[in-house]
Amino acid sequence: MILAAGRGSRMGALTARTPKPLLPLAGKPLLGHLLDRCAETDVTDVYLNLHYQAEQVLRFLDGTTAKVPVHARTEPRLTGPAGALRLFHEELAAFDAVLVTSCDVIMGEPLQRLVDAHTRGGYALTFACTRIRQARRYGVLDIDPDGRIRGAREKPDVPDDETHWISAGVYCLDPRIIAHVPEDVVYDYARELAPALMAAGERVGAHRLTGYWRDVGTPDSLREAGEDAGRGLIPWLTERADR
Structure with a gap:
């Protein structure tokens, strides 16, 4: 499931006319990159929740030849990244596992690694996580050495100079x-x-990510991601360019 409903308020003027999933990175919409990445995993179907400027996203999907079937549905009102699961409750119940990713994060390693870690661990819910400073803007995770999460705090008041494991905005879960x-x-x-x-x-x-990760929810971070792409720091972009 790709979370594509938000207003992207942190983007300011960039999302006044364009929904965040259609903002470009290296000449291609963020959503287009995600669809390609999903096709590189064991994913068999993709589900999108829509809300803000949903018509534009639907037009994009109509003009895109996706490698896996894509199903989109508009939320009458936003219910958050976990609340959106309810939109496809009946459909998702048919699957062994559900991979959920936000449109505004870029993860360097293959999405399949998260799915595999979730399956091996026998977890009900698995967070992709990364370790950063200035963690107060994210969900901070308290993780045991064996990878089990013992606590989760959303946007806690932690010192900016401390490093913490945070939710990377990508999840895998048992649909039950x-x-x-x-x-x-x-x-x-x-x-x-x-x-x-x-x-x-x-x-x-928790699945601890290795390598590249960036939140691209602001104009500066999206611009910096584009610069990273130009320097070959985003592995899957570099691999596609070499094909």
């Missing part, structure tokens, strides 16, 4: 846990879903 997500409310992974699962005795795990 969607039943833990209430309907018609804003629901997040670190703030609500992970604590609810742990309280219910479910295993929540």
